Amino acid sequence: MENSHAENVAPNVYAAVCPSREVLALIGEKWVSLVIGALDQRVLRFGELKRICEGVSQKMLTQTLRKLERDGLVCRQAYSDELVMRVEYRLSELGQTLVPVVAAMKLWAEANLKAIEQSRLEYGGGA
Amino acid sequence: MENSHAENVAPNVYAAVCPSREVLALIGEKWVSLVIGALDQRVLRFGELKRICEGVSQKMLTQTLRKLERDGLVCRQAYSDELVMRVEYRLSELGQTLVPVVAAMKLWAEANLKAIEQSRLEYGGGA
DNA sequence: CTGAATCCCGGCGGATACTG
């Protein structure tokens, strides 16, 4: 009852103004899928995450994690009272629901890499 | 037998140099998932595709379609002998295997939009 | 170790004009 207004329409990524597009863009961001996949079933420290996601810069990893934290996909836990700084990251419940999606993306990418490379060769060479 | 070399390792998106990362990036590109989803189960003309993917510029749609064609995900069919120019696009077999993946991305984005927006409010307001 | 702050460049991507 409380929302019989215009904003109560079903989200649709094909609509130009729908904010769900932003969420779709989030999934596709360069390091998001890797971070989500890395945190599947385990808690990782910043440094571990950085080593796992080969090539990620400190800046981008921090930036990605902040965004994921803000969006409620990952939880950040800092231990300041230790000898050395220690921060752990884990998936939230919401974040876990994204795991199958990014896993599918990863699987598809790895499985069809050869076919795509082959197609590129034929596309360039066949012309 | 012909490939017992170093290149015969399993693709892994977490490896810095693995080309599967490029494929993963492809899936995440701004208009790719929308185009793939739009072409699911049907053949569409350029203009139709452009109207469906609201907000896409002519340049980006062309660019996206060219890339997808080159990678063997979509097939392009031009009919030059018509009164007016007419070009149709459809998914290739390879492209069809990507449909479930992008569908999952779309579903997740639309389904969890509210939760994410809520999380953002709490993140900003709770501080 | 974790992270904030800057500098800076390549290129994504939109707007516009032109072609077949």
Add this chain to the structure above:
DNA sequence: CAGTATCCGCCGGGATTCAG
């Protein structure tokens, strides 16, 4: 209708430096 070509702003994202 379906592109190609050009100009250009914006920002993603890397390298580096500084701080707690």
